[in-house]
Amino acid sequence: MTAPHQSSAFWSLALIAVVIAAGAAAFAYTAGWFSPQRLTPGKLVAAFAPATGVALGHRRNHAKGICFTGVFEANGAGFALSKAAVFARGQYPVLGRFNLGTANPNAPDSTVRVRGLGIRISPPDGQEWRSAMINAPVFPVSTPETFYELLRAEGSKEPNAIATFAAAHPEFAAFSEWAKNGPWTGSYAEERFNSLNSFVFVDGSGAEHVVRWSLHPAAQPVAVSPDELAKRGPNFLEQEIAQRVAGAPQRWTMVVTVANAGDPTADPSKAWPADRRTIEVGTLAAQQVQAEPDGPCRDINFDPAVLPSGMRTSDDPFPAARSAAYAKSYDLRTAEAKDYPRTTPGATP
Amino acid sequence: MIGGQRRFTPLQRLLHWLMAACILAMLFIGVGMVSTVMPKYLTLVSIHKPLGIAILVLALIRLAVRLRYGAPPLPADLPEPMKLAAVASHYALYALMIAMPLLGWGMLSAGAYPVVLFGGWHLPAILPQSDSLHTLLWDAHFYLAFAFFALILLHVAAALFHALVRRDGVFETMASAAIYDEVAPAKQERHAA
Numbered sequence: 001m002t003a004p005h006q007s008s009a010f011w012s013l014a015l016i017a018v019v020i021a022a023g024a025a026a027f028a029y030t031a032g033w034f035s036p037q038r039l040t041p042g043k044l045v046a047a048f049a050p051a052t053g054v055a056l057g058h059r060r061n062h063a064k065g066i067c068f069t070g071v072f073e074a075n076g077a078g079f080a081l082s083k084a085a086v087f088a089r090g091q092y093p094v095l096g097r098f099n100l101g102t103a104n105p106n107a108p109d110s111t112v113r114v115r116g117l118g119i120r121i122s123p124p125d126g127q128e129w130r131s132a133m134i135n136a137p138v139f140p141v142s143t144p145e146t147f148y149e150l151l152r153a154e155g156s157k158e159p160n161a162i163a164t165f166a167a168a169h170p171e172f173a174a175f176s177e178w179a180k181n182g183p184w185t186g187s188y189a190e191e192r193f194n195s196l197n198s199f200v201f202v203d204g205s206g207a208e209h210v211v212r213w214s215l216h217p218a219a220q221p222v223a224v225s226p227d228e229l230a231k232r233g234p235n236f237l238e239q240e241i242a243q244r245v246a247g248a249p250q251r252w253t254m255v256v257t258v259a260n261a262g263d264p265t266a267d268p269s270k271a272w273p274a275d276r277r278t279i280e281v282g283t284l285a286a287q288q289v290q291a292e293p294d295g296p297c298r299d300i301n302f303d304p305a306v307l308p309s310g311m312r313t314s315d316d317p318f319p320a321a322r323s324a325a326y327a328k329s330y331d332l333r334t335a336e337a338k339d340y341p342r343t344t345p346g347a348t349p
Numbered sequence: 350m351i352g353g354q355r356r357f358t359p360l361q362r363l364l365h366w367l368m369a370a371c372i373l374a375m376l377f378i379g380v381g382m383v384s385t386v387m388p389k390y391l392t393l394v395s396i397h398k399p400l401g402i403a404i405l406v407l408a409l410i411r412l413a414v415r416l417r418y419g420a421p422p423l424p425a426d427l428p429e430p431m432k433l434a435a436v437a438s439h440y441a442l443y444a445l446m447i448a449m450p451l452l453g454w455g456m457l458s459a460g461a462y463p464v465v466l467f468g469g470w471h472l473p474a475i476l477p478q479s480d481s482l483h484t485l486l487w488d489a490h491f492y493l494a495f496a497f498f499a500l501i502l503l504h505v506a507a508a509l510f511h512a513l514v515r516r517d518g519v520f521e522t523m524a525s526a527a528i529y530d531e532v533a534p535a536k537q538e539r540h541a542a
Contacts, residue, residue: 012513020502027498030377032384040384128463144386299480305391309469321386331487334480
């Protein structure tokens with residue numbers, strides 16, 4: 001080989017090294033390795049961890065829950081807003097989960113303010129509608145980043161962390177007011193569960209409607225103080241709903257609320273005015289309750305971004321953040337299944 | 350295999366470069382989507398699934414085309430270890446192109462997620478719901494993605510090594526835009542198309 005050829009080979013090898021290094025760096029950048037500030041699903045999920053450590057094998061939030069099965073009875077009226085097949089008049093199987101907004105699966109029921117309901121409705125066309133709702137009338141904060149801040153404040157040892165957070169985020173006041181002064185009930189069956197997030201429904205003509213939805217209980221809510229609830233035992237909600245459903249199916253009316261132009265569709269911490277158009281689209285009936293360890297809801301991710309054709313996410317940033325975080329939680333807990341053993345040997349899945 | 354051709358067939362070259370773009374996009378979308386909770390998460394996921402299935406279909410077509418038309422021979426003077434690396438890396442690339450979408454599809458199936466492609470189009474589950482299977486497939490999908498990207502970097506490095514250092518015509522077997530194989534000897538060729 002001649003000297004010029006060797007020199008040319010050197011520069012060629014250098015060029016190859018640069019190309020490969022640039023490719024690797026671009027990949028690492030995309031993966032967030034150079035962006036420690038990026039809010040990743042892992043960080044968001046880790047922020048839920050209680051000081052005592054995570055409950056392995058369980059959901060990282062809404063960790064305590066009980067399964068149910070039932071039906072969604074659509075009345076056909078939902079077609080005015082969405083072409084989703086789930087709104088065609090008929091009965092569709094539902095898999096659901098009553099739950100508590102806590103990272104501790106052993107939390108006494110009377111100590112948890114937020115109660116939730118996850119459902120998966122499965123119409124025959126295979127296009128599932130999954131939704132996870134809570135009983136609060138508004139969400140605590142406006143954005144996923146602020147929610148992460150709130151979780152950090154809640155987990156902080158700093159005594160004034162929450163007060164400092166509340167002062168910096170005035171939107172937190174509405175949720176706080178409900179948490180302090182809103183009524184408690186003695187039953188999941190008496191709770192109203194709200195999507196809080198907005199979604200876009202697309203009707204048969206292609207017209208779009210920004211909506212939120214709620215499940216209104218058929219049972220009359222009876223206010224009970226937390227002190228009174230504490231006397232009913234640590235698992236009274238699960239025992240009560242199991243007995244109640246065994247006696248008769250428990251029902252909720254699904255009410256879809258349509259936003260007016262200019263309503264805060266991107267901000268779940270802000271309620272929409274009470275006079276907005278509403279449509280009752282059907283009834284949820286919980287028919288059977290199953291304990292979670294071997295129950296059918298255990299390994300279902302009630303991912304709010306699983307929507308049928310005719311529904312999609314809106315400018316509300318939370319469904320994406322929830323979807324990402326729920327998937328992370330699901331990946332973690334399914335990998336830890338041995339830490340949350342099933343009670344029946346050989347039980348599946 | 351049919352020996353003797355100087356280049357991959359135009360169909361093979363088309364599939365290669367189309368899939369190169371798809372797979373690179375796929376890998377970047379994959380690592381990007383799992384690192385964010387922003388609204389683009391859902392956008393990226395909604396591209397990742399149908400693109401993965403598209404890659405699976407293209408990979409199967411490409412495998413059939415490769416079995417039918419083969420590949421141009423490597424230069425006779427290529428050292429044996431490099432020949433071995435070339436052959437082994439091509440097997441690995443084909444295996445990953447086919448396995449990765451199947452692992453992803455299987456992982457979603459084992460997690461009881463619907464596999465939504467476009468609008469109302471969705472695929473059936475290919476596995477029963479199972480948290481142990483979900484974990485196994487998730488791990489495989491995740492770690493093999495990094496192995497896939499590393500292998501692609503190696504592939505690019507080797508291609509450039511052939512093009513810039515060895516100048517042995519191997520790069521041109523895939524990089525040429527020529528439709529016909531009989532235009533001119535490879536060494537003198539400049540943008541034959």
